[in-house]
Amino acid sequence: MTQKLFDKEKFWHINFAHRGLHDMKKGIPENSLAAFRAAVEAGYGAELDVQLSKDGQVVVFHDDTLKRVCGVEGDVVDYDYEDLRKMSLNGTGETIPLFTEVLKIFEKGIGPLIVELKTGKRNKELCRKTYEILKKYKGVFCVESFNPFIVNWFKKNAPELFRGQLAEKPGGYKGVLPRPVAHLLSYCRLSFLNKPDFIAYEICKRPERIFRLQKKGIMLIAWTSRTPKVDEAENDAIIFENYRPELTY
Numbered sequence: 001m002t003q004k005l006f007d008k009e010k011f012w013h014i015n016f017a018h019r020g021l022h023d024m025k026k027g028i029p030e031n032s033l034a035a036f037r038a039a040v041e042a043g044y045g046a047e048l049d050v051q052l053s054k055d056g057q058v059v060v061f062h063d064d065t066l067k068r069v070c071g072v073e074g075d076v077v078d079y080d081y082e083d084l085r086k087m088s089l090n091g092t093g094e095t096i097p098l099f100t101e102v103l104k105i106f107e108k109g110i111g112p113l114i115v116e117l118k119t120g121k122r123n124k125e126l127c128r129k130t131y132e133i134l135k136k137y138k139g140v141f142c143v144e145s146f147n148p149f150i151v152n153w154f155k156k157n158a159p160e161l162f163r164g165q166l167a168e169k170p171g172g173y174k175g176v177l178p179r180p181v182a183h184l185l186s187y188c189r190l191s192f193l194n195k196p197d198f199i200a201y202e203i204c205k206r207p208e209r210i211f212r213l214q215k216k217g218i219m220l221i222a223w224t225s226r227t228p229k230v231d232e233a234e235n236d237a238i239i240f241e242n243y244r245p246e247l248t249y
Contacts, residue, residue: 002159006112008197008219010140011162011237013248016045016114018224018241019062024090029069031060032094036105043247045111047223047239050099050130051118057081058099058129064118070096077120099130103137111247112140114200114221114239116166119147127153134161144200148185152194164221165194167210168202188213200239203230 020035021028021042028034031048039046049062054077066072066079070087076096084096106113115134117126127150134141144164145151154163165188173182184190187207188199198219201210214220214236222235226242232249 004162004197005160006140006142006162008162008236010112011045011142011198011219011221013232014045014112014237015245015247015249016047016111016221016237016239017042018047018239020046020048021244022241027092029089029092029094031062031097032089032092033097033101033105034092034094036097036102039111040105040109042244043110045113046106047114047116048102049116049118050126051076051120052122052126052129053081053084054078055080055082056125056129058126058133059084060097060099060102062118064120077122099133103133103139106139107137109139112142114164115141115143117143117145117147117150119145119150123147123150124153126150127157131158131161142198144198146185148190148194151196152190155194162197163194164198164200164219165191165196166200166223169204169206172202191218198236 017039019030021038022030022035048060050058050060053059061076064075066074069089072087142162143154144166146166151163151165154161167186167188170182170186187209198221200221200223203222219236221237222230223239225238225240230238
C-alpha cells in the first residue's frame, strides 16, 4: 500500500471555506485572491475549483461558463489566460487567479486545502498539470472531483495524495445525466474503482450506503453548509459559506 502524503487526521473536523471566505457585502467574490487571503487570515481551510484555460493554464474558477460571475459569454476553456485575467469577478477589482497564485497565499496558512478538479474535455491534461503544481506545494491539501474517472486518475498516477469523490442526491443530476448513471454517481457505486479516502456529499438525506462506507473508514465531508445547524456528529468535516463557524469542531 502506498504511503499517503497526508493522513485523514489532517482533515478531521476541519471547517473549509467554500470557494474561499467570500463576502460580496465586503466586495470579496468567490474563488478570488481576496477570498483566499480572508480564509488564511481567519485560520480556515478552504475549498477551491480548478480548470483549464484555452492555452492550458490551470485557473481557479467554478462555473464552466463565465456569464454568472464575469458577465461574459462563453466558457472558461474558450479563452486564453491573458483574456481571462482581464475579466472582473462580480464587478469588483478581483480577477480570475492562477492556481499557483492561490497556493502562494496558502503557503503560510494553517488550514488545509480541498482542490476540486472540474470535468471538461481535457480531463487528463488538467489532472496532470494540477498534480505537477501540487508536487511543488508544501502545504496540506487533498483533491476531489464529481468525475469518478478523474478520482481514478489520481489513484493510478498519484496514489500518495488524499483523494475524494464528490456526490449529490440523484435529483441533482436530473437533466444532466441519464438516470442509471446518476444512480451510480449518487450512490458512489464506483468507489471500488477509485478507492476514495473521503466522500464529499451534499447536505441532504444521504443514501444509507454512504454511511456504510463511512463506517469502513472513508471520511464523510458535508457540502455546502450555510447554517451552523449542520449535523456535526454525522460529518467528519464541513465545507461552509455565509457564516463563520468555529475553526474546528
